[in-house]
Amino acid sequence: MMKRKPDLSPVLMLVLLVLFLVWPLFAKEAVLYFRVMGMACFYGALAFSWNLYALTGAISLGHAAFFGLGAYGSVLANHYWHISPYLSILLGGLMGAVYGFFWNITFRNLRGARFALATLASVEIPKVIIDNWDTFTFGSLGLVGIPPLPSLELGGAVLAFGKSLRAQYYFLFLFMLLIGCIHKRAITSRWGWAIRSIREDEVAAATLGVDVAGTRFQALMLSAFLTGLCGGLYVHLLGLVEPALVFSLHLSALPLVLSIFGGRYQFYGPLLGALILYPVDQFFFHSWVPVGHAALYGLVVIAALLFFPRGIGAWVQQRMKYAWN
């Protein structure tokens, strides 16, 4: 056996974790940075949620369906039943999961491009219904004045997630961390090996005792639920919702772009994509080309696909391996 070099990645992870928790304490007034880094974490969480199912080899172009249903589930529960946003966001997640269940039944036998096209089309169904059911969903006008996240009191300290952008950053960071832990399990656990074997050869996996249908089902339900949670959370951060906003192609494509850019097979890949691309887009592209900054996004993605086909994360890992040996 080869002599193994000491594994430094847990140390690196810990250092990064501390950095992410500590920097806002020293930059008290950096409101813009809280906002951008918070949203980067949010999109990291969204990319993690998307990638959970993509790890089984199924590239979805329709996660906006879960996102939008989560958003509307949360907003309408909040509007009609006056329940706390924290509860209604959970309900939004469940809405996503219900739609995920229908996906699981109807798209069971679709793979590859046909699956992707079916998911893309499936976004239109809830969108059209919500667009036209004016009396219940307020139609294409949407809703405004959605309450922000209420403050929580914890042992005398007030956590104003809705008012203070710094508290919101921490909230989003922890939210991302939680989904990140689930995503890590989907790669490194026994369940993760099942997912990986399905991705690499479904027929062989089944022959070796992997419950293919069950594992795909679990991954999809989890992915749909968490994407629904993201959708629910999103509208309470933004304060408004309309069908064209939450059922947009942009929201289906973004997690895909971030994951592929960051590296789909590393447990930190989707987050890496979000932490690089989102701030770069907001701080640089936005100020350079205010109108067409999405085009730069597109260019970056094409470049990534050409030069880092397995993502930045895989590339960095490779470099580090060479550096160590």
Add this chain to the structure above:
Amino acid sequence: MGTAANEVCLELRHVGIDFQRQCVLRDVSLTIREQEIVSVIGPNGAGKTTIFGIVCGQLRPTRGSVFYRGHDITRWPPHRICHAGIGRTFQIARPFPEMTALENVLIGVWFGKQGNPPGRGRNSEGAELLELVGLSHKGNVPARELTLSELRRLEVARALATKPRLLLLDEIAAGLSPRAIAQAVKLVKALRDRGLTLILIDHFLNLTARVSDRLVALDQGEIIIEGKPAEVLEYPEVVSAYLGERQRRGEEEEGA
């Protein structure tokens, strides 16, 4: 779980399958006893691999049913059939290309039986299996970098990792050198000595005739004859099915 050598292991009852209204298997009935080595022979398109697909749950038969140790497994999903103790290899190897050879085998170790947690103790099981098929030096190589003959052996190691009691081997000797075939014969005999029941598919008879207790000859989706290897190989329809149309045409011309 001692099983008497004469007990029925696998039974196909009037199994048939159609693909897009085209009949691929007509009506196949077959009984395999414990610790038997049975070979299914026949020309291309006879339906040999289709039988494996049906037994392992990848294909749903249109007609008939499959019994394994008294259980009707016809509608079981593939992983449940694997957990029940049936393993198979694929004619065209289906490795997990990005995993190492060892990881390929470990998937079988971890998932072959229900509730098998991954752990260091189990990793040694995978290493032993690689040694059995002569791949221990390739343990850390990604499967996509293995040669054809290595992939065949990896298939066998992986199938064994699920601890099957009935193993279906699909053309493990096709395209191998005479030396590799001799190794394959040794491996098959070693497996039988471990108490496994084996069904082999072979196109060229180079392996089967030497190890089988019984041959089953298949042509156009039907069993044309089954019995001791020597008997089956002398059967005129087997000869003509094997040598194919050219031979038949030749005979007709001679007759004319």
